[in-house]
Amino acid sequence: MVNELIEEKESWIIPIEGRTVTRCYIDFAFGIELWTREDYFSIRIGGKFMYEDKNGQSLLSPDDPVALCPAVNVFNSQIVSAIAFKTGKLVVDFSNNARITVEADDKYEAWTLGGGRGLKIVCTPGGDLTIWSDERSGQTPV
DSSP: OTTOOEEOSSEEEOOOTTOBOOEEEESSSEEEEEEOSSOEEEEEEOSOEEEEETTEEEEEOTTSGGGGGGGGGGTTOBEEEEEEETTSOEEEEETTSOEEEEOOOSSSOOEEEEEGGGOEEEEOTTSOEEEEOSTTTTOOOO
């Protein structure tokens, strides 16, 4: 299940591997959505992030929407892994050999993951993770 996080010593494994990116969007953030008939999951990136693929690395920001175009290449690819580190870093690997890495921000919420069945993870300013889910309802930062 999507909302069954796996805690490791330094990270949380988000078990969404195999899900397909069904939508990418750009507003005041960059986001991807994973829709199935049974569930929904989203990743929203509010600040700068590193996008890597076969063409190299690019530091991207929603402040420059046109520059976000390379990241749209994750559309229709599958999630290989998604890891939320307890330092606030998020790393998402895709089946097209792309990777998105988001570091924590000192002043802003760097990223948010949300899904069906009540799962939500927010990287708060400074890198603390706040997690809500059916099992961890109302959880304070971990």
